[in-house]
Amino acid sequence: MVYDKVKKLADERHISIMALEGKAGLKNGTIGKWRKSSPILKNLQAVANALEVNVTELIAECEHEPINSDEEN
Numbered sequence: 001m002v003y004d005k006v007k008k009l010a011d012e013r014h015i016s017i018m019a020l021e022g023k024a025g026l027k028n029g030t031i032g033k034w035r036k037s038s039p040i041l042k043n044l045q046a047v048a049n050a051l052e053v054n055v056t057e058l059i060a061e062c063e064h065e066p067i068n069s070d071e072e073n
Contacts, residue, residue, distance in 0.1 A: 001035070020047065
């Protein structure tokens, strides 16, 4: 899940989600919505830039997370 990956990377950098949203130029609560829905590419790129990572790092599946092909996005 994108939110979990973003949260992990933010925690590793000792930055709150609220601070990350500000750094990425997003409204408060935007990243939190990613728990239930997929982000638009523009917002995902802004967060990747703020975290200084590649977008693919944010969307790459974790090895322990199953891929659910029935899920609609």
